[in-house]
Amino acid sequence: MLADSVESVPVETGNGDPVCRSDDIGIERKPSDMSEGVCPEHATETHETARARAYLIETATPGYTMTRQGPERAIGRLHPEFVRRLAAAIADARVAGLPFAGIFSAYRPPAFGIGGFADKFHSLHTYGLAVDVTGIGAHGTASALLWHEISARNGVTTYWNGITASRHG
Numbered sequence: 001m002l003a004d005s006v007e008s009v010p011v012e013t014g015n016g017d018p019v020c021r022s023d024d025i026g027i028e029r030k031p032s033d034m035s036e037g038v039c040p041e042h043a044t045e046t047h048e049t050a051r052a053r054a055y056l057i058e059t060a061t062p063g064y065t066m067t068r069q070g071p072e073r074a075i076g077r078l079h080p081e082f083v084r085r086l087a088a089a090i091a092d093a094r095v096a097g098l099p100f101a102g103i104f105s106a107y108r109p110p111a112f113g114i115g116g117f118a119d120k121f122h123s124l125h126t127y128g129l130a131v132d133v134t135g136i137g138a139h140g141t142a143s144a145l146l147w148h149e150i151s152a153r154n155g156v157t158t159y160w161n162g163i164t165a166s167r168h169g
Contacts, residue, residue, distance in 0.1 A: 057072060090133075098146065108123075
C-alpha cells in the first residue's frame with residue numbers, strides 16, 4: 001500500500017537544474033515534517049519539460065498501472081530528461097506513420113507488484129526511467145523497427161518491443 005503523502009528530495013541534474021527524485025516516492029511523512037525542503041512536483045521544471053510532460057499525458061493510452069494511479073502521476077514521476085527525449089521520439093513516430101504511439105505504462109511503484117523482476121526495485125519503472133510504449137507494432141515488424149530507429153535518434157533505448165528507457169551519454 002502506498003503512503004498517503006510522500007517526500008521528494010531535491011537533487012541536481014548534470015545541467016545544474018534541481019529536480020525531484022522519483023525513487024523517494026512512498027516515504028511516509030508526518031505532518032510536522034512538511035514545513036520546508038519539500039520539492040513540489042514539477043516546481044523547478046523548465047517550460048520545455050512541462051510541455052513535453054503534458055504531451056506525453058495527452059498522447060498516452062493508459063494501461064492498468066497508469067489508470068490505477070492516474071496518468072498525471074505516472075508520467076509526472078518520470079525523470080525530466082527522459083520526458084523530453086521520449087516526447088520528441090513519440091512526436092517523431094507519430095509524424096513518421098505511427099499515429100497511435102504513446103505510453104502504456106510509466107512510473108509504477110514496487111508495491112503494485114507488476115513487472116518481470118522478482119525484486120521490483122530492479123525495474124527502471126520504479127525510478128522513472130522506463131516506460132512501456134504502445135502503438136508501435138508487434139516485435140520485428142517494420143513499424144517496430146521504425147520505432148527503434150526513431151527512439152535511438154532521440155536518445156532513448158528500446159530494450160525490446162516497447163520498453164523504453166533513458167540512454168545517458
